[in-house]
Amino acid sequence: MDAPDLTRRRVLAGLPASLAAGAVLARPPRSLEEPKPVDVVIVGAGIAGLVAARLLVKAGKSVMVCEARDRVGGRTWSHEIAPGAYAELGAAWVGPTQDRVLALIQELGLTLFDQYTDGESVYVSRGDRKTFREKPPFGAAPPDPLLLPDLAIVSTWIDRIAKEIPVGAPWKAEDAQALDRQTAETWLRGRTLNLLGETAKNFSAAFEALFGAESREMSALFMLHYVACAGTEGVPGTFERLLNTRAGAQERKIVEGSQSICTRIAAELGPERVRLSTPIRLIAQNGEGANVIGNAFVVRGKRVIVAVPPPLAGRITYEPALPVERDQYTQRLGMGWLIKCEAVYDTPFWRAQGLNGSAVINDGPARSIFDVSPPDGSRGALLGFVGGDAAREFSGAPESLKRAVIENFVSCFGEKAREVREWHVADWGREEWTRGCPTAIAPPGLLTAYGPALTAPVDRIHWAGTETGGYWTGYMDGAVRSAERTVREILAAS
Numbered sequence: 001m002d003a004p005d006l007t008r009r010r011v012l013a014g015l016p017a018s019l020a021a022g023a024v025l026a027r028p029p030r031s032l033e034e035p036k037p038v039d040v041v042i043v044g045a046g047i048a049g050l051v052a053a054r055l056l057v058k059a060g061k062s063v064m065v066c067e068a069r070d071r072v073g074g075r076t077w078s079h080e081i082a083p084g085a086y087a088e089l090g091a092a093w094v095g096p097t098q099d100r101v102l103a104l105i106q107e108l109g110l111t112l113f114d115q116y117t118d119g120e121s122v123y124v125s126r127g128d129r130k131t132f133r134e135k136p137p138f139g140a141a142p143p144d145p146l147l148l149p150d151l152a153i154v155s156t157w158i159d160r161i162a163k164e165i166p167v168g169a170p171w172k173a174e175d176a177q178a179l180d181r182q183t184a185e186t187w188l189r190g191r192t193l194n195l196l197g198e199t200a201k202n203f204s205a206a207f208e209a210l211f212g213a214e215s216r217e218m219s220a221l222f223m224l225h226y227v228a229c230a231g232t233e234g235v236p237g238t239f240e241r242l243l244n245t246r247a248g249a250q251e252r253k254i255v256e257g258s259q260s261i262c263t264r265i266a267a268e269l270g271p272e273r274v275r276l277s278t279p280i281r282l283i284a285q286n287g288e289g290a291n292v293i294g295n296a297f298v299v300r301g302k303r304v305i306v307a308v309p310p311p312l313a314g315r316i317t318y319e320p321a322l323p324v325e326r327d328q329y330t331q332r333l334g335m336g337w338l339i340k341c342e343a344v345y346d347t348p349f350w351r352a353q354g355l356n357g358s359a360v361i362n363d364g365p366a367r368s369i370f371d372v373s374p375p376d377g378s379r380g381a382l383l384g385f386v387g388g389d390a391a392r393e394f395s396g397a398p399e400s401l402k403r404a405v406i407e408n409f410v411s412c413f414g415e416k417a418r419e420v421r422e423w424h425v426a427d428w429g430r431e432e433w434t435r436g437c438p439t440a441i442a443p444p445g446l447l448t449a450y451g452p453a454l455t456a457p458v459d460r461i462h463w464a465g466t467e468t469g470g471y472w473t474g475y476m477d478g479a480v481r482s483a484e485r486t487v488r489e490i491l492a493a494s
């Protein structure tokens with residue numbers, strides 16, 4: 001298929017006319033780069049895009065993956081904190097029922113190690129510090145008499161209702177309309193004792209770490225569907241599995257770093273199939289194929305997989321325009337906002353105090369804290385999640401953020417927590433090609449109004465990415481599942 005004249009002129013001029021002036025190249029490029037047409041062009045080299053490419057190549061298809069960043073991995077981003085020891089600025093953990101990513105990790109020859117859980121966790125609330133051991137039925141939840149009764153009631157409600165919500169099609173749930181009409185906060189308040197009127201506050205440490213958002217920002221149906229997705233075929237999702245370390249989503253990590261899933265697949269595919277620093281601006285399709293267009297770049301494919309977070313997919317221009325339902329969907333869906341703050345120490349000194357490095361705090365920006373030291377303990381590392389309201393308050397103020405997070409670490413683990421050897425921050429809201437994390441959040445009304453538009457292919461364009469994953473949406477496992485689905489769609493269509 002030839003690029004339509006209009007498109008060719010625009011690409012040669014640098015960018016599609018419809019883009020904001022700020023994005024236009026200062027000097028028009030001299031020539032248009034046009035690699036060989038392929039069967040499938042994939043936009044985005046995160047887990048979803050790369051897994052799709054790998055499966056398509058195995059099925060005999062030619063592919064090109066176009067990635068905006070100068071690295072692969074997207075929301076996985078590992079960095080070395082000691083020789084051969086990695087910490088994660090993006091996705092870190094895998095856990096039970098995440099079958100698809102666990103199988104991939106094994107296939108790629110990567111190694112898992114257990115999140116450190118020996119010893120006690122710390123809980124700091126209203127200035128009071130307690131230590132506790134994670135055990136059933138409350139797992140990682142702190143032993144706060146104001147919190148536990150509500151948690152027990154809410155977990156039972158959440159799990160019972162989540163079981164009734166069809167994974168991947170929450171709008172089909174019997175009570176979908178009623179659940180989608182209210183925020184998760186309203187729904188929780190109606191089902192708790194609301195001791196001291198602090199329900200929302202008590203749950204916000206969990207919501208901020210899980211969603212990068214507060215419970216008032218998402219629909220109850222979205223939250224309950226997220227829980228429904230924390231399982232696999234035949235094993236219903238549970239709230240506890242999302243929250244827990246042992247037997248939960250924070251159970252294990254990859255020795256070589258989570259990003260190595262992507263770097264290994266990219267190495268397998270080779271540089272001719274994975275183009276870095278190639279942001280895609282426009283996708284123009286007709287009955288024969290699509291032109292996928294970046295800055296002075298166009299590649300043709302018979303089909304396209306867009307494997308970027310849906311709010312970013314909504315920033316690409318499409319010709320012809322996408323169905324209005326899809327456009328309305330991506331206009332309303334927003335990313336959560338998490339800042340990961342990591343302090344590296346000479347040793348995991350808290351372990352000698354009988355502590356496992358996990359903490360929940362009710363005051364201060366880092367409400368959930370984890371030990372993210374390498375498996376051999378050759379360095380110590382603590383991670384603080386700063387999400388939702390706290391991310392809004394502290395983003396852009398790096399010194400105050402560092403001071404406040406280290407104060408949180410000190411309140412949990414003592415004065416030694418000030419002896420920081422390295423300090424790393426990933427503010428995902430400020431990452432141009434992610435714009436928030438860990439996942440996109442649906443406000444009230446969205447899923448029931450436009451739900452099916454998220455995954456429905458539009459002629460030759462297919463939608464991947466963890467948000468479209470069904471089981472373990474929002475997680476690496478969901479990203480793998482989304483890739484597998486789009487590849488099935490494409491192979492069935494060709």
Ligand SMILES: Cc1cc2nc3c(=O)[nH]c(=O)nc-3n(C[C@H](O)[C@H](O)[C@H](O)COP(=O)(O)OP(=O)(O)OC[C@H]3O[C@@H](n4cnc5c(N)ncnc54)[C@H](O)[C@@H]3O)c2cc1C
Nearest residue numbers: 044046047048068074075091092093280437465466475476
């Ligand atoms: C801080 C944080 C903590 C997390 N913790 C966990 C965890 O512990 N366990 C877990 O399983 N998951 C976790 N997640 C979620 C997990 O990282 C994601 O679910 C998963 O990596 C998403 O993969 P993806 O391929 O769907 O999307 P992405 O990784 O977002 O990949 C999309 C790619 O598309 C590129 N892109 C965007 N727009 C364009 C464009 N126009 N043109 C070309 N390229 C474009 C981006 O640069 C990116 O590389 C976390 C995420 C974050 C950020």
